[in-house]
Structures are given as C-alpha cells and as structure tokens.
Amino acid sequence: MKAPRFSYVRAESLEQVFELLKQYGEDARILAGGQSLIPTLNMRLSQPAILIDINRLDMLKGISAGDGAVRIGALARHAEVAESPVIAARLPLIAAAMPHVAHVAVRNRGTFGGSVALADPAAEMPACVLALGGTLVVAGARGRREIAAEDFFRGLYETAREPDEILVEVRVPTEAPGTVSVFLELAQRHGDFAIAGLACHARIEGDTVADARLVYFASEDRPRLAKGAMAALAGKAWNDGTRAAVIGALTDDLDPMTNLDGGAAMKLHLQRVLTGRALDAAVAQARAA
Amino acid sequence: MATKEDLIRLERPNSYIGRNLTRSRARRAVAGRGQYTDDVLMPRTAHAAFVRSPYAKARIMRIDTAAAKEQPGVLLVMTGAELAERCTEPWVGTLTCFDGMKSAPQYPMAVDLAVWHGEPVVMVVAETRAEAEDACELVEIEWEPLPPVAEKETALRPGGPVVHPAIADNLAFRKTIDTGKVDEAFANADIVIEETFEFGRHTAVSLEPRALLADYDKGTQRLTIWTSSQCPHMIQAVFARTLGVPEHNVRIVAPDVGGSFGLKIHTFGDEVAATAAAMALGRPVKFIADRLESFVSDIHARENRVKGRIALSKEGVIQAVDIDVLSGAGAYSQYPRTSVFEANQILNITAGPYNHKEYRARATVVYMNKVPTSQYRAVGHPIGNSVGEALVDLAAEAVGQDPVEFRRRNVIPDEAFPTTIAAGIKLQDMSHTACIDELMKRMDYDALRAEQAVLRRQGIHRGIGIAAFIKGTAPGPSGYYGIGGAPIASQDACTIKLEPSGGVLCMVGVTDQGQGVDTVMGQIAANALGVSMESIRVISGDTDAVPYGGGTYASRATAIGGEATYQAALALRAEILVLAGVLLQAEPATLDIVDGIVVDAGTETPRIPLSEIGRIGHFQVAELPNDVKPVLSATRRFRLTDDLYIFTNGIHGAYLEVDPDTGFIKLLKHWVVEDCGRVINPMLADEQVRGGCVQGLGGALYEHCIYDDAAQLQNGTLADYRVPMAFEMPDIEVAHVQNPTTISDLGAKGVGESGTGAAPAVVMNAVNDALRPFKARVTCQPMTPEAVLRALGKV
Numbered sequence A: 001m002k003a004p005r006f007s008y009v010r011a012e013s014l015e016q017v018f019e020l021l022k023q024y025g026e027d028a029r030i031l032a033g034g035q036s037l038i039p040t041l042n043m044r045l046s047q048p049a050i051l052i053d054i055n056r057l058d059m060l061k062g063i064s065a066g067d068g069a070v071r072i073g074a075l076a077r078h079a080e081v082a083e084s085p086v087i088a089a090r091l092p093l094i095a096a097a098m099p100h101v102a103h104v105a106v107r108n109r110g111t112f113g114g115s116v117a118l119a120d121p122a123a124e125m126p127a128c129v130l131a132l133g134g135t136l137v138v139a140g141a142r143g144r145r146e147i148a149a150e151d152f153f154r155g156l157y158e159t160a161r162e163p164d165e166i167l168v169e170v171r172v173p174t175e176a177p178g179t180v181s182v183f184l185e186l187a188q189r190h191g192d193f194a195i196a197g198l199a200c201h202a203r204i205e206g207d208t209v210a211d212a213r214l215v216y217f218a219s220e221d222r223p224r225l226a227k228g229a230m231a232a233l234a235g236k237a238w239n240d241g242t243r244a245a246v247i248g249a250l251t252d253d254l255d256p257m258t259n260l261d262g263g264a265a266m267k268l269h270l271q272r273v274l275t276g277r278a279l280d281a282a283v284a285q286a287r288a289a
Numbered sequence B: 001m002a003t004k005e006d007l008i009r010l011e012r013p014n015s016y017i018g019r020n021l022t023r024s025r026a027r028r029a030v031a032g033r034g035q036y037t038d039d040v041l042m043p044r045t046a047h048a049a050f051v052r053s054p055y056a057k058a059r060i061m062r063i064d065t066a067a068a069k070e071q072p073g074v075l076l077v078m079t080g081a082e083l084a085e086r087c088t089e090p091w092v093g094t095l096t097c098f099d100g101m102k103s104a105p106q107y108p109m110a111v112d113l114a115v116w117h118g119e120p121v122v123m124v125v126a127e128t129r130a131e132a133e134d135a136c137e138l139v140e141i142e143w144e145p146l147p148p149v150a151e152k153e154t155a156l157r158p159g160g161p162v163v164h165p166a167i168a169d170n171l172a173f174r175k176t177i178d179t180g181k182v183d184e185a186f187a188n189a190d191i192v193i194e195e196t197f198e199f200g201r202h203t204a205v206s207l208e209p210r211a212l213l214a215d216y217d218k219g220t221q222r223l224t225i226w227t228s229s230q231c232p233h234m235i236q237a238v239f240a241r242t243l244g245v246p247e248h249n250v251r252i253v254a255p256d257v258g259g260s261f262g263l264k265i266h267t268f269g270d271e272v273a274a275t276a277a278a279m280a281l282g283r284p285v286k287f288i289a290d291r292l293e294s295f296v297s298d299i300h301a302r303e304n305r306v307k308g309r310i311a312l313s314k315e316g317v318i319q320a321v322d323i324d325v326l327s328g329a330g331a332y333s334q335y336p337r338t339s340v341f342e343a344n345q346i347l348n349i350t351a352g353p354y355n356h357k358e359y360r361a362r363a364t365v366v367y368m369n370k371v372p373t374s375q376y377r378a379v380g381h382p383i384g385n386s387v388g389e390a391l392v393d394l395a396a397e398a399v400g401q402d403p404v405e406f407r408r409r410n411v412i413p414d415e416a417f418p419t420t421i422a423a424g425i426k427l428q429d430m431s432h433t434a435c436i437d438e439l440m441k442r443m444d445y446d447a448l449r450a451e452q453a454v455l456r457r458q459g460i461h462r463g464i465g466i467a468a469f470i471k472g473t474a475p476g477p478s479g480y481y482g483i484g485g486a487p488i489a490s491q492d493a494c495t496i497k498l499e500p501s502g503g504v505l506c507m508v509g510v511t512d513q514g515q516g517v518d519t520v521m522g523q524i525a526a527n528a529l530g531v532s533m534e535s536i537r538v539i540s541g542d543t544d545a546v547p548y549g550g551g552t553y554a555s556r557a558t559a560i561g562g563e564a565t566y567q568a569a570l571a572l573r574a575e576i577l578v579l580a581g582v583l584l585q586a587e588p589a590t591l592d593i594v595d596g597i598v599v600d601a602g603t604e605t606p607r608i609p610l611s612e613i614g615r616i617g618h619f620q621v622a623e624l625p626n627d628v629k630p631v632l633s634a635t636r637r638f639r640l641t642d643d644l645y646i647f648t649n650g651i652h653g654a655y656l657e658v659d660p661d662t663g664f665i666k667l668l669k670h671w672v673v674e675d676c677g678r679v680i681n682p683m684l685a686d687e688q689v690r691g692g693c694v695q696g697l698g699g700a701l702y703e704h705c706i707y708d709d710a711a712q713l714q715n716g717t718l719a720d721y722r723v724p725m726a727f728e729m730p731d732i733e734v735a736h737v738q739n740p741t742t743i744s745d746l747g748a749k750g751v752g753e754s755g756t757g758a759a760p761a762v763v764m765n766a767v768n769d770a771l772r773p774f775k776a777r778v779t780c781q782p783m784t785p786e787a788v789l790r791a792l793g794k795v
C-alpha cells in the first residue's frame, strides 16, 4: 500500500492550477483534503502523474453569507462547515447532515469541495446541495462556469466538471423562512457511508406539503431527485393516502443498485421507510415552528 | 507442589493475587515507546512485497520477472518455484490425531497452480517497500484461469471443480461423535425442533498486521527473526525445518505484538519467503503485511453451516441434541495447526452446559478456493454456542417456559461435577447454576422483562438474550498438537532467578499480545515469592531467553504458564529459605518472605533482605558452608495430565432493540458472568472478556468476508469489511464466579475467549426474542439489516 511515483506541485495561484490542469488533463489530480484521494493512490487504484495541492489557495477557503445564498469555498473543511454559525442559521439541512460525514479526524481534513467534486454516490453533501438547489462554480483556463446541481452529478464519481476545471465554490440558497429540512440516513456504524439516505427540504403550510424536494442517496449511482414522489406530494395533506402515493412513486423514481450492503429490493425498501419518517418529521417540525 | 501455607498466601487480602494492576506494556505504549516489529530498525534492511494471485484458481503458465529485476532498488525477485528449491519439503497441514484427514502439500508460494485469490506467487525484495511494490507491477504472469470451488455446499458434488487434483473429492475431514441412541431419543421425544444456521467468514483484523524482520548472519550461521507472534518456539521449529537451519541456531523474538487473536499462531508463506530472501541476500529483510494483503492472506475463520435438532419431553427436559456441521475451509489446511479445529470444537462444545444423555454431532470439512481458515479467537465456540443456545431458546418457547427457567432446569447442576458430558468430555469445577443466579441479579431480569412488555405495546421492539456456554481453555498434551505431530509444546515453563541485587528475573514461555500476560506472570511470581512487583522483571517473547514453551493461544497463558510461574517461584522461595536458614541458623519452616525480606513466620520480624541473600549467594559464597551450593534459580514446567482442556463456563445476557422497519439492531447492554477460576488481575480479566465480547459482537452483526461466484473476495478493505467500533458497542458488565480449577495449584482457568465464544449466541437470541411478535427468526450471522428484513419478509 505505497503510492506509485507521482509529481507534486503546491499551487500558489488559481492561474497556476488552470495551467497545470490544461497541461496534464486527466493525468493531474487536485489534492484537497486527501481523505479520498490518498487512499486510492496507496491502493494503486489511480496513478496520476501529478498532484496539484490547492491547500494554500486562500480564495478557495471560507464560508460567507451573501444575497440570499451562502458561499461555501471548495476548501472549507467538513469540520468548519459543521461548526459554522452561518451554516447552522441558513442551511440547517447541511448542518443536520454534517455529523453523518465520516469521523472527526476525516472531517478535520476533508473538504466540502472535495466531497462534491468526488461525487461519491453515498456522500451526504452532494445530496444536500441538490436538495437545496445549489450551484457549483467551476473555473479553468477557458473561464468560469456555474452549473446547477441538477446538471452537475452525472453518474458514479462522474460530474459535469471538465478535467481542466477546478471546483472553486458552491453556492447554496439560504433556506427560506417557512421551510423545513430533514436529513436521515442509515449506516451500520456511525461515520460509515450510508446504505440508504434522504435529504428532504419542504415547505409545509398547515397540514399541506406545498412543495418538497426529496433527494435520495446511497442507493443509486448518484444523488437522485425523486420527481415522481415530489409530484405526488405537492399540494397534498400528509396522510396515509399521500404516504402511499409518495412511497409508490418511488418505484419509478429510483433504480437502486445492489451492493455489498444488500440488494436493490432492500435499498428501495429502506428509502421508502426513510421517506415516511422524513415527512413525519418535517410535518412535526413545521407544526412546532 | 504448593503447601497449605502457600495456598493461604494466595488468599491474603493484600496479596498481588486478585489485585488490579495496569499492564507494564501499556505505560510504555502510551509513552510512545512501543516496540513493534516494524519499529525494529537494522542497518541495510531490504523490504519484501508480493505479487498475489488475482484468481481463485489458475494455472501459472509463464512468469517473466526480467522487467521487475531491472527496476531501481530491486535486489531480488523470487518465484514460488525458486523458493520451493530453497525449502526442505512442502508443508502438509494434517495432524495424526484427526483420523483420515487429508491436505495437499503446500509450498510457501504457489508453484504451478494458484489456489486462492491472494496466494503469494512472486516475491520482490527492494531497498524500499515502495520500490518493491513498483516492481511487483512489472512482473508478468501468464495465467490460465480455472473454475474454482466457490461454495462449501457444492464442494463435494461429484464431477465439480476440485481445489487440488490430489484430493479429488475436496474432502478434508469427517468426524462424528455419537452416544448411540440418538435416533431412538428423537423418535420417542414429545417435541422435536430443527433449524439450520449459517455463519459467514471472518478474519482477525489485528491492529498491527503480520510483521517480520529476518536477519541471517552468514558468519555464525544464525538466523534471527523478529516477528509479531504468539508462539515464538513454534515459529522457530517450523521456519528452521522448512529452511533447513538447525533449530537451535534460530532465534525468534516477538517484540510488542499489537493484537493477534489466533492469527499469529500460524505459519504464513510470505513470511517464510521473506526469511529465505534474507538468507539469500545476506541482508535483513522486512515484510509488513499491509491491510489489503492481510485480508487475502491472514487466516479466515467461522464459515460453517449447521443443521441442528433438539428433542424434548413435554415437561421441557432435553433428551437429545443432533448437529450436522458443514465447515468451509480454504485451499489448504493451515500448517501446522490445521483447518479442522473449528468444526472439531463445534462438536465438542455445542449444548455443552446441558444434561441430555444423547448427542450426535457430525462434521464435514471441505476445501474451497478461498483463503485458508484456521484458529481465530474462541475457535468454533461462537458457532457451537449460537447453534446450541438458539435450539435451547426454541425448546423453551415450545414448552412455554422462560428461557432462564428452562436453562436452570436443564443445565448440569454445579454439584454434579466432575462428570462426563454427552460429547464424551470430562468436565470439572463448573458453576452453571451459580452463574445463572449471578446473571439474574445483575440483569434485574424480571424488571427487564416487564420493561420489554411495556415498550412492545408502544411499538418498540426490544429483545433479551441469554446464552450459557462452556469453553475449552488451556489444552492438554493428550488432545491435539504434540500428540498429533505438530512441533507445538503443550507444556509451558518459567525460569526464575534471584539476582545479586535482590531483583528477580522471570522468564516465561508464554507471550504478551497486549492482554497483560507479563504483568499477570509478575503478580503470580511476586505473590509466591513474597516480593514486590517492582523487584520483578518478566521476560517473554525471545527464544534465546526463555525456557521452551507453547506461547499464548487457546486461553492458556495464565492457566498453564501461570502455574509454571507459580511453581518456579515457590521452588525459588524454598531455596532462598534454605539459604536464609543456613545464614540465620534457623529452620527454613520457621521463616517466611514478606516484601522482599526474610522474616520470622508469624511475627514477621525482619531477619535478612533478599538483596543480602543475593549478594551472599553470588558474591560472598565463602560465607556459606562448603556443601551449600546456591543456584538461586528454578525452572518449572506445567502441563495438564489426562484432561483435554481446563474447561470454563459462564453465561451472557444481552438487551437490544430491533427496528423492524429497517432491520437495524441497536445494542443496549451486555452482561457476562463467567468462571475462570482464580482471578489474578480482575481488571485485566474483565478487559479480556469485554474485548472478546466486542469481537463476538462484530462477528454477530458486521464482519463478513464476502466472496463472489468466482471466489473473489469482494470487501477486502476496512471500509467494506466492518469491524465493530466503540460508538455502536454497549456497556459490557462483567462478573466472575470463582471456582478454582482443581487441575492446578494456582486454580486459574483461561479467560481470553469467554467473551467471543458466546457473544454472538446471546445477540442472536436477543434479536429473535425481539422479533418474536412477528414470528420471524434470524438464523444467519452476521445479522445484517438485510438479513433481519428478510426474516421479517420485508424484502
């Protein structure tokens, strides 16, 4: 478990990153927290020619509240996000999800941008960004692009980011007053990647779910917005009938993959269970507010 | 032999026996001064890495090492065939005590045929491990993949694939225990219950992986191996014989060992290969198994399917038990301890606490193209206990009795021992009833049942589990290894010396893997001798320093090594008192040793300190009469005589919650009451039980080596192979019933595996207790969420 030889550059500017990415393309890897990348190098699962260390690039750091949105720098560590008062006040979904991301040691190094850029299908942050309708900002020598989360996650570890681009920040709309967020996941051990999970953001008026975004993760090749279930929910009172309709709609929305945790049928079952629990919790939260 | 006075000293309230002392090695580990094998640095050390078979079964058509040899830093590339030439003869992992057992001859690395995914095939030795790994990627092997034996259920099917042409039926071993009238008992029984259980493969996952540093001195022709081992003398014998070096020229040093759990009592081909490389190169060679190769080369264990039946009278008396075990071994029987112990132990101990007279237990062990299996903590017991205790729970339910009450009526009562159980094993000094009583108190059982009932009405599904067990510890010489032909000592020994300063050196054959063996040996010696712990240094894990012994496995260190230490210390004490008697002109019997000072027995008036005895005995011998020849050293050995093991017993309780919608299990509380005889160090004994429980809980809930149809291991990383972690573990309350064994003077039985042996059983029973309202039952381990949901019919 020793990494093969590679070159290493500690980037001093974004321009240098762009230049190196242009030069090396797929042979380069950006090194953020290294919590996912370094194990794959040591296991010789990937053999990049060069690592571009972005850890000194201050412009990629920090969390700030702007006009109706929160900017999370790609280099914001999981631990910073977890402790951020801005996140706690404006993005409760992310605050609720963060304790599920790995363990303290990993959160101290791992970055928000790394997690989103890697697009692990069982990762929490991609699901949250999608549920909240966030925007991913990527940049390269060819310029800067803003990509809606809906268009960003393309498949297993596959995103709309081009090999010559770097993810610089994520912008997530502040959760509006009158909305609620529920984050649920099932993992056999605390800190493991989930075996099923749901990020739910909803506007609930009285007993009626005005609209809701349901993003399922850990069961498919990417975080999945369950459009059928969302349609079955929109404008409905949360009752047994709605519950059945929403859970029923998941059959078409989801196409779970069998993995070592269990078969597709189990994954679908668990996502259904989480759906009921999440909406029960959302309605209860709205009532309490 | 201990005298009555010696035994009284064991019981003294302020004695070292029964006292909580921290492990000496823990202090050094937390100071950052642990010395594990990888911390041992030798100048000019080279590093080995291995090319391993990517296939479960494949013929090696051609190996081209030319490119690898040209890589920077590469010193040696050796194929399996080249290594075989350096070995005296292949290993055959059989023991003569297992009648009819077969195993194919095995070389340390694959020669023509690779038979498991992960088998070492080519070794590369380079200046650094990274360079060795780089070169491994350039070794070209042309393979002819062959259909593997991937499942134990089909391994015996005629015409199917075979692991080794030499063993055409894939059958390793069959054994039956039969009391004779089992069929009759089942035919006459009022109630018969039957169930089939499936147990997945696990592996030990020690924190420190297997590790070895070998150095061959061509001048003196001495081979020194530092290795993370539980049994240095066995490693000495096997490596010496395999590599053709005289045994007495081989020194094995086991420095700090970071966990072992049975993993480190075996011989592994990659370690022999690295040692052969050191001999070939004339340079020290280090091999530290990384986590990925550990998963495909460390022994695996536990893969068994067991069909069980239990016959009852309508009053709820167990009439007979019948089990049929299909045990899935790997590609070879692991040398030199074999891969059939797991099955053998299942037969020995299943339903062992109970009073039935009729018992039939059959085992069939088959080879598969998987990692070889062998002994891992509590060998066979997690399976035998899970099966036996699940059947007992089903039986209690069938006759409408509380599972505790049912057990109370069916266990062999304490006063009936010694007796021979249905499996044909003589047991003594057992305390089932006392353990049940103590457990009930600690669990507050009736209150727990009441709480369970209340919560059930609220839709919260909690389960209470009970599992009694017997555990074979400290094996005797008539059982398996020595008598079966393996170079493994069933005795153990201690040499103890009084130094001129009055300090005491205590050299023991048993070894310390982090459980505190050194400290416990020190406590025993200090008590027997009458000195302080501070004046004793225990030396273990070095074949150049310690008397020949078996090492630490099968919960034998304290039970066997401890007794040897006790007797050696008593012998040294006797000599000291004789010398003191000469010097003081007193009868030795009127003297005693307290706190390192010879005193008048009874009044404890100080007479002469041991430092004086040491000084005179070594330097001023002229002060002694000519016919007094002080040795100030004693060696004693201890072994069992006719007994198979020193058996222990105990009972676990578990409380947990099952989420019937998700299949998730939350452990709430765990209790263990066990009888390890005299407890030397309660804190360390408790920690052994707790740590053991956690391993058992891991096996019950998480751990599983998952193979696909092509016999490829699917989850060989710590991300995918889930070991238990602190967050999910319950509080584990431990209590001891102390019923000293009559087999030794010290009275200690083994304790290291009592947690592991029954924890899976009690959790399975508790899960099924929680699922009772759903009429669902989980019969496989690990009990994953999917397994629970399947049992509930939800997926």
Ligand SMILES: Cc1cc2nc3c(=O)[nH]c(=O)nc-3n(C[C@H](O)[C@H](O)[C@H](O)COP(=O)(O)OP(=O)(O)OC[C@H]3O[C@@H](n4cnc5c(N)ncnc54)[C@H](O)[C@@H]3O)c2cc1C
Binding pocket: A029, A030, A031, A032, A033, A034, A035, A036, A037, A038, A074, A075, A100, A101, A102, A103, A106, A109, A110, A111, A112, A113, A114, A115, A117, A118, A120, A122, A123, A124, A125, A165, A166, A167, A168, A191, A192, A193, A194
């Ligand atoms: C034991 C363990 C448990 C874990 N559990 C979880 C978990 O439960 N949930 C979870 O979500 N994650 C988990 N992780 C992963 C962890 O969150 C990682 O930190 C994260 O996925 C990647 O972040 P990083 O900063 O470490 O990225 P790195 O490892 O440095 O990089 C990961 C990948 O993303 C690329 N990359 C990184 N930053 C950028 C960027 N700005 N632009 C473009 N590409 C970039 C890299 O090139 C690389 O390919 C776990 C990790 C470990 C070791």
